[in-house]
Amino acid sequence: MARKKDRRIDDVGTLKALAHPLRMRLFRALYLERVATASRLAELVDEAVSLVSYHLRKLAEHGLIEEAEPQSEDGRERWWQPASDGVSIHEEDFRDAPEKVAAHTAASRLFYEQRGELYLRHLDERPHWGPEWNSAAIDSEYLPRMTAAELADLSRELDALIRKHNEQARARAAAGETEGRENVALHVYGFPFRP
Structure with a gap:
């Protein structure tokens, strides 16, 4: 398949x-x-x-x-x-x-x-x-004031950036560059809230 x-x-x-x-x-x-x-x-x-x-x-x-x-x-x-x-x-x-x-x-x-x-x-x-x-x-918190459209744009940009780095890391690992390589968890949340 x-x-x-x-x-x-x-x-x-x-x-x-x-x-x-x-x-x-x-x-x-x-x-x-x-x-x-x-x-x-x-x-x-x-x-x-x-x-x-x-x-x-x-x-x-x-x-x-x-x-x-x-x-x-x-x-x-x-x-x-x-x-x-x-x-x-x-x-x-x-x-x-x-x-x-x-x-x-x-x-x-x-x-x-x-x-x-x-x-x-x-x-x-x-x-x-x-x-x-x-x-x-990484352990960060950001509190920007955004519109829904701006948050959606940021989300797409972050997704593209993370995918790029993930693909590069996988290619390096496949090429034999395994020294020091570990699993990394990257959790990103972006949501509206009111204090």
């Missing part, structure tokens, strides 16, 4: 499939591994292989992941890979019915909670990363 550059999730069924705490952790782990077995993913998320296999099949039913070419001679294990280079979820696809709004809100809350947990873990582990990584890490 040809991989899609990005997968836009615009149906409630797929959104609910991804918005399960363990499935989201598995999807994130598989995204980082690129190709893995249920056994490897079970190690990464500290869950039973049978439970992980079940949830991987659910992700596959919704086209979020797919079977990959075997990476070993052992034919007993299934290999999995993400079905696309990324996923995106847009509020506009879920605003036309109350149940869709509720599903999108619940999913967004779960994603935020998991991202928050990841950042809190980083804070706890920060002393072990050393000065180079700690100096490079």
Whole structure:
């Protein structure tokens, strides 16, 4: 199957499939591994292989992941890979019915909670990363006054910039430049609020 550059999730069924705490952790782990077995993913998320296999099949039913070419001679294990280079979820696809709004809100809350947990873990582990990584890490808050159109423009520019750097990093890694390379989480939120 040809991989899609990005997968836009615009149906409630797929959104609910991804918005399960363990499935989201598995999807994130598989995204980082690129190709893995249920056994490897079970190690990464500290869950039973049978439970992980079940949830991987659910992700596959919704086209979020797919079977990959075997990476070993052992034919007993299934290999999995993400079905696309990324996923995106847009509020506009879920605003036309109350149940869709509720599903999108619940999913967004779960994603935020998991991202928050990841950042809190980083804070706890920060002393072990050393000065180079700690100096490079980003922890900023900006409070500009913008219009919705200006925020949308900023969002597009940030997305393009992040994608450019991600593609460059992947190309360098593929070329063998792996020394000092780590997974990096970059969470960006931009939203209106009133004090």
